[in-house]
Amino acid sequence: MRAGVISKRQLSQRTAFSLLITATIIVILPVLAIVIQIIVSGADAISLEFLTEAPSQAGKAGGILPAIVGTFYLMLGTIIVALPLGVMAGIYLTEYARDNWFTRSINLAIVNLAGVPSIVYGLFGLGVFVLLFHFGMSLLSASLTLACQALAMTVTTSREAILAVPREYREGSLAVGATRWQTIRHLVLPQALPGIITGAVLAMSRAAGETAPILVVGAAFLLPGLPQSPFDQFMALPYHLYTVAAHIPGMARSTMWGVALVLLVVVLSFNVLATVIRLRARQRRYSS
Amino acid sequence: MIGKTSHDTTTELKEILHRRWRLGEKLIESWIFLAGILTIVVLLGIIVLLLKEGLSAFWYTPPWEFLFGTKWYPVSEPPTFGITSFFVATLWVTLVATAISVPIGVACAAYLAEVAPAKVRETVKPIIEILAGIPSVVMGFIGLLLLSPLVQSAFNLNTGLCGLTAGIMLSLMSLPIIISVSEDALRAVPDDFREASYALGATKWETIRHVCIPGALSGITAAVMLGVGRAIGETMTVLMVAGGALAVPVSPTDPMMPMTAVIASGIGNAVRGGLQYQALFAIGLILFAITLAVNLFADRVLDRQKRKFAR
Numbered sequence: 233m234r235a236g237v238i239s240k241r242q243l244s245q246r247t248a249f250s251l252l253i254t255a256t257i258i259v260i261l262p263v264l265a266i267v268i269q270i271i272v273s274g275a276d277a278i279s280l281e282f283l284t285e286a287p288s289q290a291g292k293a294g295g296i297l298p299a300i301v302g303t304f305y306l307m308l309g310t311i312i313v314a315l316p317l318g319v320m321a322g323i324y325l326t327e328y329a330r331d332n333w334f335t336r337s338i339n340l341a342i343v344n345l346a347g348v349p350s351i352v353y354g355l356f357g358l359g360v361f362v363l364l365f366h367f368g369m370s371l372l373s374a375s376l377t378l379a380c381q382a383l384a385m386t387v388t389t390s391r392e393a394i395l396a397v398p399r400e401y402r403e404g405s406l407a408v409g410a411t412r413w414q415t416i417r418h419l420v421l422p423q424a425l426p427g428i429i430t431g432a433v434l435a436m437s438r439a440a441g442e443t444a445p446i447l448v449v450g451a452a453f454l455l456p457g458l459p460q461s462p463f464d465q466f467m468a469l470p471y472h473l474y475t476v477a478a479h480i481p482g483m484a485r486s487t488m489w490g491v492a493l494v495l496l497v498v499v500l501s502f503n504v505l506a507t508v509i510r511l512r513a514r515q516r517r518y519s520s
Numbered sequence: 521m522i523g524k525t526s527h528d529t530t531t532e533l534k535e536i537l538h539r540r541w542r543l544g545e546k547l548i549e550s551w552i553f554l555a556g557i558l559t560i561v562v563l564l565g566i567i568v569l570l571l572k573e574g575l576s577a578f579w580y581t582p583p584w585e586f587l588f589g590t591k592w593y594p595v596s597e598p599p600t601f602g603i604t605s606f607f608v609a610t611l612w613v614t615l616v617a618t619a620i621s622v623p624i625g626v627a628c629a630a631y632l633a634e635v636a637p638a639k640v641r642e643t644v645k646p647i648i649e650i651l652a653g654i655p656s657v658v659m660g661f662i663g664l665l666l667l668s669p670l671v672q673s674a675f676n677l678n679t680g681l682c683g684l685t686a687g688i689m690l691s692l693m694s695l696p697i698i699i700s701v702s703e704d705a706l707r708a709v710p711d712d713f714r715e716a717s718y719a720l721g722a723t724k725w726e727t728i729r730h731v732c733i734p735g736a737l738s739g740i741t742a743a744v745m746l747g748v749g750r751a752i753g754e755t756m757t758v759l760m761v762a763g764g765a766l767a768v769p770v771s772p773t774d775p776m777m778p779m780t781a782v783i784a785s786g787i788g789n790a791v792r793g794g795l796q797y798q799a800l801f802a803i804g805l806i807l808f809a810i811t812l813a814v815n816l817f818a819d820r821v822l823d824r825q826k827r828k829f830a831r
Contacts, residue, residue, distance in 0.1 A: 245725035249635055255627030256636075256644060259695055263651045266662050320555030328552065338556055340819070341563040347746075347815035348566065348808060349753025350656075351780045355787070355804045359569040363792060380562050387559060413545045441655025444755035444780070448787050470657040470756075477661045478760050485665070492661055496654070503653040507646070 270492050277490025287454060291476055292483060296491060301458050302371070302451075302466035303440050303498060309375025309462070310382050310439040315432045317379075318386025319421075322428075325387070326394040327416055345384035353381045354448030362449055369450035372462035377445045382435040389431020393424035426513030430506045437502035441495065443470040453479075469495040566808065574805035577601065577798035586802065590768050594786065594796040601799040603806075605768045609683060609776035613758055616687025616772050617694055617751040622744050624691075625698030629743075632699070633706035634728050652696035660760030663689040668761055675773055679763060683772040686762035690754055694747035701746060701822075705739020706732055708829050739825040745818040749811050755780040779803050 285295035321338070329335040357377025367373040397420050405415040421428075451471035459466045473491045476483050578586060581601045589602015632641050667688060668680030675684070709732050717727040733740070763775020764785070777785075783800050790797040 241723050241726070245723045248725045248729070249631075252627045252631035252635060255624045256631045258624055259628050259651070259699070260644060260647050262692055263647050263654075266654065266658075267650065269662075269666065270658070317555045317558055320552045321559055324552045324556035328549070329556065338559055340816075341560045343819045344812055344815050345559060345563055347749050347753070347811050349755065349780060349811055351753070351755040351783050352566065352570070352804050352808050352811075355573075355783065355801060356566045356569055358787065359573065359801075360565060383559060383562060411542075411545060413548055437653060441653075441657070443655065443657040444759075444784055447784060470655055473661055474657050474756065474760065477664055488661065488665070492658055496658060499653055499655055500650060503649065507649070 267496070270489060270496055273486070273489035274491075274493025274496075277486040278493065282490055283494070286456065290480055291454060291472070292480070292487070296467075296469070296472060296494065298455055298458055299467040299469045299472040299491070300494065300498075303469045303495075305371055305459065305466065306375055306378060306446070306468055307436040307439050309371060310378040311432055311436050313376060313379035314382035314386045314435060315428075318383055318431070318435075319390045319428055321383075321387045322390025322394055323416060323421075325391050327412065327420070342384050342387050345380075346388070348381075350381065350442060350444040351448070353377055354445035356380065357445055357449040368463060369465055370463045371450065371459050371466045373449045374446045374451065374466070374468075375462070377449050378439045378442055381442065381445065382439055385435045385438065386431055389434070390424070390428050393427025393431070394420060396427060397423040426509055430510045430513075433502050433506040433509065437499050437506070440502065441470055441499045443474055446471055447474070469498065570801060570805040570808055573798050573801035575802070577795070577802035580795055581799070586799075592766055592782075594790070594799065599795055601795070601802075603779065603782070603803060605766055606777055606779045606782050606803065607806075609762065609769050610752060610778040610780075612683040612769055612772045612776060613687045613690055613762060613778055614748060614751045616684055617690035618744070618748055620688065620691035621694045621698055621747055621751075625695050625743070625747065626702050626740055628695075629699045629702035629706060629740075630728055630733065633703045634732060635724070648696050648699055651692065654693075656693065656754055656756040657760075659689050659693055660757040663757060663761035671773075677773055679775055681761055681763040681775055683762055683769055683774060683776045686758045686776075686778070687751075687772060689757045689761060690751045693754060693757065694750045697750055698743045698747040701743035702736070702740045705736035705743065705825060708739065708825065709735040710829055735829075736825070738821045738828070742818040742821040742825070745814050745821070749814040749818070752814070753780065753807065753811050755784050759784050779807055783807075 282295040283300065284297050286298055287296060288294040325335065325338060329338070354377065357373055357380070361367045361373035361376045362369060365373075367376070401419050401423065402415055405419050406412070410418070446468055450465050451468050452465040453467070453472070453475045455465060455467050469491065473488070473495055476491060477488050581589070586601055586603060587607070588604055589600065590604045591600045591602050592605065593600045632644060636644070663685055664681070668682075668685045670680070671677065671682065671685045671688070672680030713731050713735060714727050717731045718724075722730070758778045759781040762778055762781060764777050764781065765775035766777060767774070769776035783803055786796060786800050790800055
């Protein structure tokens with residue numbers, strides 16, 4: 233009798249656990265399917281020509297070089313703006329800010345910036361950078377828009393990285409007479425650097441994949457050459473994928489998969505890079 | 521009197537240098553302060569712009585008609601702006617996405633936090649990170665090419681581009697945030713609780729079911745809210761696979777056009793400062809207000825959860 237009761241409870245445990253495992257498999261399988269499908273189908277389209285030539289015949293022939301270059305410009309433009317600002321705001325929040333309403337409103341602003349839909353950032357970029365500042369539909373407007381979107385992330389990761397630096401370091405430095413800024417510059421920032429870089433690389437990966445904002449503020453589908461100045465329009469991989477997949481009738485499927493593969497490689501390689509930096513920093517901390 | 525000694529000069533020089541250094545330091549510190557303010561400036565900028573352009577739409581279309589009108593004819597003469605179809609479309613795709621992602625996400629989080637061996641967890645976590653990293657346009661592309669034919673034949677529809685397809689893709693995209701926030705919440709439940717439960721003779725599952733999940737409930741709620749926020753704000757996927765029909769969708773298998781898709785597809789053709797432009801900003805304002813409320817709520821709940829087990 234007693235044994236029967238226990239086995240019933242064990243049975244329900246076994247059923248429950250197998251359900252949990254099933255859920256986990258349901259999460260994993262589509263991811264693997266998507267990645268493998270893109271690699272397999274996209275590999276056919278990849279050639280030297282595809283990666284190094286400009287598109288022709290409305291994107292049906294030629295390559296996607298301008299889109300690749302445009303995406304790298306965007307990533308660069310985004311991080312040049314968002315990283316210094318994010319680090320400085322992170323320093324402010326951890327080293328200078330007191331616990332008052334002002335600091336709380338900054339933190340609240342960051343939480344909310346992270347949740348603003350990407351298309352709303354697009355509207356913001358259109359209203360402010362394109363029209364108000366007269367930067368036009370351009371690489372500059374798009375970079376600044378993506379930078380605003382990345383800001384929440386760079387601030388948060390910088391703040392976490394700086395917070396993780398032990399307090400004793402700061403106290404030791406201040407005790408031997410260093411000023412607060414000297415302490416931050418020579419002790420805190422070097423220690424926090426791997427964490428900050430990890431966040432920056434992730435932010436770049438995100439910027440590379442963003443489509444909705446650049447669709448509003450200046451991505452072009454076809455351009456004869458590479459952008460020559462920040463005020464030029466530009467091509468970008470995600471926008472190119474959107475157009476070839478949804479707007480050009482008669483587009484060869486292999487081209488679409490090819491664009492998807494290149495985009496995925498750019499985005500995921502930066503993700504992997506971030507993970508490597510994080511793991512290495514952790515290893516160094518444990519070994520020392 | 522003898523003139524200044526060299527010692528005096530050096531001291532003076534040092535003092536000047538020091539003062540200049542202090543000045544530089546003050547300058548840097550004021551820049552740091554400004555960077556802190558900038559986050560508020562950007563958020564306020566978004567709010568002011570959306571209010572300025574969005575509210576002017578309500579001069580032409582009263583808010584009531586804007587929200588509950590079913591006709592969206594931005595280029596007819598005179599134009600009509602009613603967003604009921606889009607609002608309902610957003611509801612449908614969010615509903616489908618949430619119905620799929622919440623049970624699966626929470627179960628996956630429970631498995632990873634409470635049951636999975638370390639090795640399994642270390643294999644699964646990076647895969648979920650990959651999922652989080654896949655750009656929304658790629659998800660839209662996958663929905664377009666792979667999922668929509670499946671949905672079309674499974675439900676015998678005229679087109680596979682519908683709210684259901686979009687909702688399924690969105691559920692995948694909300695999973696990473698739901699899993700990671702729920703898992704953190706489960707991990708925050710102190711081990712003492714589990715041990716007390718085991719000591720009373722409960723099995724592992726009974727402990728998860730009656731101790732861990734109730735203890736982490738507020739965190740899981742926040743996870744769900746964040747997932748919902750993600751689904752509401754997602755643009756490219758719904759633009760590509762939801763179907764884009766303007767009628768009020770009565771079932772998730774109808775083609776439809778969620779609010780984000782309306783903005784993305786219309787803003788390129790809208791005359792700057794014109795009626796359609798303002799109407800699209802008004803939709804942006806409504807979207808922003810919804811996601812703001814969702815995020816504020818989630819933040820509040822997470823904060824409470826953090827304090828609950830803090831000692």
